[in-house]
Amino acid sequence: MNVLLDNLDLFGxxxxxxxxxxALAAVGSLIFGTFLAMLRVSPVPxxxxxxxxxVTIVRNTPxxxxxxxxxxxxxxxxxxxxxYFTAAVVALTVYTSxxxxxxxxxxxxTVPVGQAEAARALGLTFTQILGQIVLPQALRSVVPxxxxxxxxxxxxxxxxxxxxxxxxxxxxxxxSERGENQLVGLLWVxxxxxILVSVxxxxxxxxxxxxxxxx
Amino acid sequence: xxxxxxxxxLLVGGLALTACGKEGTPTDKPAxxxxxxxxxxxxxxxxxxxxxxxxxAFAKAKGAKxxxxxxxxxxxxxxxxxxxxxxxxxxxxxxxxxVAASLGFGKDQIEYKAIPSANREQAITNGDVAYYVxxxxxxxxxxxxxxxxxxYFQAGQDLLIRADDTSITSKDTLKGxxxxxxxxxxxxxxxxxxxxxxxxxxxxxxxxxxxxDKLLTKDVDAVxxxxxxxxxxxxxxxxxxxxxxxxxxxxxxxIGLGHDDKALRDKINDTLQKALDDGTWQKIYDATLGxxxxxATKPTLEKY
Numbered sequence: 001m002n003v004l005l006d007n008l009d010l011f012g013x014x015x016x017x018x019x020x021x022x023a024l025a026a027v028g029s030l031i032f033g034t035f036l037a038m039l040r041v042s043p044v045p046x047x048x049x050x051x052x053x054x055v056t057i058v059r060n061t062p063x064x065x066x067x068x069x070x071x072x073x074x075x076x077x078x079x080x081x082x083x084y085f086t087a088a089v090v091a092l093t094v095y096t097s098x099x100x101x102x103x104x105x106x107x108x109x110t111v112p113v114g115q116a117e118a119a120r121a122l123g124l125t126f127t128q129i130l131g132q133i134v135l136p137q138a139l140r141s142v143v144p145x146x147x148x149x150x151x152x153x154x155x156x157x158x159x160x161x162x163x164x165x166x167x168x169x170x171x172x173x174x175x176s177e178r179g180e181n182q183l184v185g186l187l188w189v190x191x192x193x194x195i196l197v198s199v200x201x202x203x204x205x206x207x208x209x210x211x212x213x214x215x
Numbered sequence: 216x217x218x219x220x221x222x223x224x225l226l227v228g229g230l231a232l233t234a235c236g237k238e239g240t241p242t243d244k245p246a247x248x249x250x251x252x253x254x255x256x257x258x259x260x261x262x263x264x265x266x267x268x269x270x271x272a273f274a275k276a277k278g279a280k281x282x283x284x285x286x287x288x289x290x291x292x293x294x295x296x297x298x299x300x301x302x303x304x305x306x307x308x309x310x311x312x313x314v315a316a317s318l319g320f321g322k323d324q325i326e327y328k329a330i331p332s333a334n335r336e337q338a339i340t341n342g343d344v345a346y347y348v349x350x351x352x353x354x355x356x357x358x359x360x361x362x363x364x365x366x367y368f369q370a371g372q373d374l375l376i377r378a379d380d381t382s383i384t385s386k387d388t389l390k391g392x393x394x395x396x397x398x399x400x401x402x403x404x405x406x407x408x409x410x411x412x413x414x415x416x417x418x419x420x421x422x423x424x425x426x427x428d429k430l431l432t433k434d435v436d437a438v439x440x441x442x443x444x445x446x447x448x449x450x451x452x453x454x455x456x457x458x459x460x461x462x463x464x465x466x467x468x469x470i471g472l473g474h475d476d477k478a479l480r481d482k483i484n485d486t487l488q489k490a491l492d493d494g495t496w497q498k499i500y501d502a503t504l505g506x507x508x509x510x511a512t513k514p515t516l517e518k519y
Contacts, residue, residue, distance in 0.1 A: 072429075075432070075434060076432065161398060162421040164419045173398045173400075176399070177401050177404060178356065
């Protein structure tokens with residue numbers, strides 16, 4: 001208990017940064033991931049190819065490499081200057097989007113083709129079919145894998161500790177320099193993550209209940 | 216058919232390439248400011264029939280007929296692992312080797328284990344290593360968990376800057392400058408608590424080499440940690456970087472060992488005292504860190 005109470009100045013702000021990282025990257029990758037999924041099912045071959053290439057490349061790249069690129073290689077291109085927190089959000093978003101994309105695409109596949117055909121027969125455009133008929137149903141059927149991907153994102157935020165973002169993953173190193181017992185410190189960090197993940201699980205259960213589709 | 220041709224081509228090409236790599240490896244001529252010049256390093260006499268009564272770590276090593284020593288593998292001049300040969304070299308490594316010899320373990324009976332700073336106490340208390348030699352500052356907080364022999368070197372926190380930078384002259388001119396060090400390390404916590412620069416200008420990475428990389432691309436203005444470590448980096452590229460040379464803390468380096476292992480601690484202290492007295496310590500320094508051009512004063516042992 002002492003390890004936690006004596007170092008509340010670490011645990012508090014560091015976990016707050018973790019939550020901020022998670023929230024921003026989650027919103028970013030939900031939006032970008034869904035957009036990528038739309039590319040992957042679009043009737044235009046170039047879009048489909050781009051979507052497939054993105055998912056294949058990013059999903060096969062370790063997250064640490066994505067971070068390394070954002071922090072050490074990207075600044076050399078001199079496009080925009082990102083601070084380390086923003087760079088971490090971008091890296092996490094770029095990486096998680098590829099997984100969200102595949103989850104959403106699998107959801108789209110659960111919607112019977114007949115619905116899209118019926119919608120097209122009514123004269124709806126591609127955007128309308130996807131946005132009003134297919135995607136709402138698709139997202140409802142993929143709540144559990146979607147939340148799983150977000151839980152993975154939450155834990156992945158700890159990688160940012162190595163790239164100048166002071167978040168929960170860095171707590172151990174600070175404790176070590178303060179001469180505290182690191183094992184006890186790590187248990188508290190683990191407990192913190194269990195609490196955060198539990199919140200996501202509760203969200204998942206309530207969404208599942210509310211959105212369950214009768215088929 | 217085409218696949219088979221491709222495979223054969225790749226195989227032949229690959230073999231040719233590796234053969235090229237083997238020829239003329241640059242390891243036999245040590246670079247300027249690098250360690251590895253075996254001629255000037257002292258030879259250590261491997262003691263026979265040593266017994267350190269009451270030391271569990273020593274008993275374990277004797278039973279296994281080899282000794283495991285915790286070191287750093289990423290600090291040029293102090294503890295550095297050569298990527299091509301897998302050989303360790305540097306000041307800390309020589310001290311580790313000398314102590315091992317006094318305990319009766321020759322060169323081929325030493326197993327080095329690279330352990331990063333944050334894991335040191337844990338590795339020592341778990342008994343993963345018999346002792347640890349790697350830029351390990353003696354302080355009271357650490358003494359509560361482990362104990363120290365030494366100090367065998369006296370370092371101090373300093374600043375590494377670009378060679379053409381004239382705006383930083385001491386720790387008091389850091390305001391508004393970006394300062395980099397290892398995540399959560401004592402040097403960067405010193406910078407934060409003494410308000411040497413603004414919090415937003417503090418940059419933290421996993422290793423000093425990443426900080427040095429950022430220093431050279433001008434994303435940070437100074438790298439801070441112990442002068443011994445910084446001198447090692449400056450020696451690699453003297454035209455690009457320099458150490459200010461005004462250490463503002465005292466960092467006595469000790470050999471970390473198990474908390475209750477007084478027997479081994481006394482034994483190592485005796486070895487260090489002997490090396491300081493008979494000139495072996497000076498020889499080791501001259502052949503390693505001394506190559507950066509700076510001199511060092513001998514430390515005084517704190518026996519407890």
